[in-house]
Amino acid sequence: MINVVFVCLGNICRSPMAELIFKDMVKEEGVESSFCITSFGTSDEEEGNPIYPPAKRTLISHGIAGSHTAKQLSLKDVKNNDYVLVMDGRNLLDVMHLTGGEYSEKVFRLCSFTDNDRDVADPWYTRDFERAFADIRDGCKAFLEFVLKEKSELIKYNNRH
Numbered sequence: 001m002i003n004v005v006f007v008c009l010g011n012i013c014r015s016p017m018a019e020l021i022f023k024d025m026v027k028e029e030g031v032e033s034s035f036c037i038t039s040f041g042t043s044d045e046e047e048g049n050p051i052y053p054p055a056k057r058t059l060i061s062h063g064i065a066g067s068h069t070a071k072q073l074s075l076k077d078v079k080n081n082d083y084v085l086v087m088d089g090r091n092l093l094d095v096m097h098l099t100g101g102e103y104s105e106k107v108f109r110l111c112s113f114t115d116n117d118r119d120v121a122d123p124w125y126t127r128d129f130e131r132a133f134a135d136i137r138d139g140c141k142a143f144l145e146f147v148l149k150e151k152s153e154l155i156k157y158n159n160r161h
């Protein structure tokens with residue numbers, strides 16, 4: 001199993017969008033049985049809340065369904081996942097603070113896999129949920145290409161058994 005966790009600040013906008021977009025992509029690719037995909041926030045401020053309505057509407061307008069309840073990231077979540085994909089530089093610092101610098105080899109900014117390395121534009125402040133969606137989709141697509149190569153033997157094995 002390839003364990004992937006997406007991380008943002010509140011876990012009501014960007015990381016649940018990424019979770020649902022990436023789940024949709026791995027399904028399209030026919031490799032969903034190889035992946036366990038979740039999301040968390042670095043803060044506990046939104047814990048228990050559903051996906052923020054404008055984010056949910058944006059997902060639905062792109063044909064992506066699903067729900068999520070916000071939860072705060074713990075050290076065990078970092079430890080138990082293979083890839084910790086954060087949305088921006090602040091999330092990266094917050095995760096490093098949580099781990100005391102451990103596990104840095106598996107923590108990546110999502111859009112660092114693209115040809116245009118950038119933070120995912122934070123729609124909480126920009127109010128531009130389409131732009132966040134586009135950044136996340138680019139990042140997820142590039143990460144999927146990366147992980148399909150990196151874990152090709154494991155995925156082939158899982159598809160045979």
Ligand code: 4NP
Pocket residue numbers: 008009010011012013014015045046123124
């Ligand atoms: P997210 O968005 O980190 O993408 O879930 C935010 C949600 C809440 C806040 C900031 C960003 N907030 O400041 O409450």
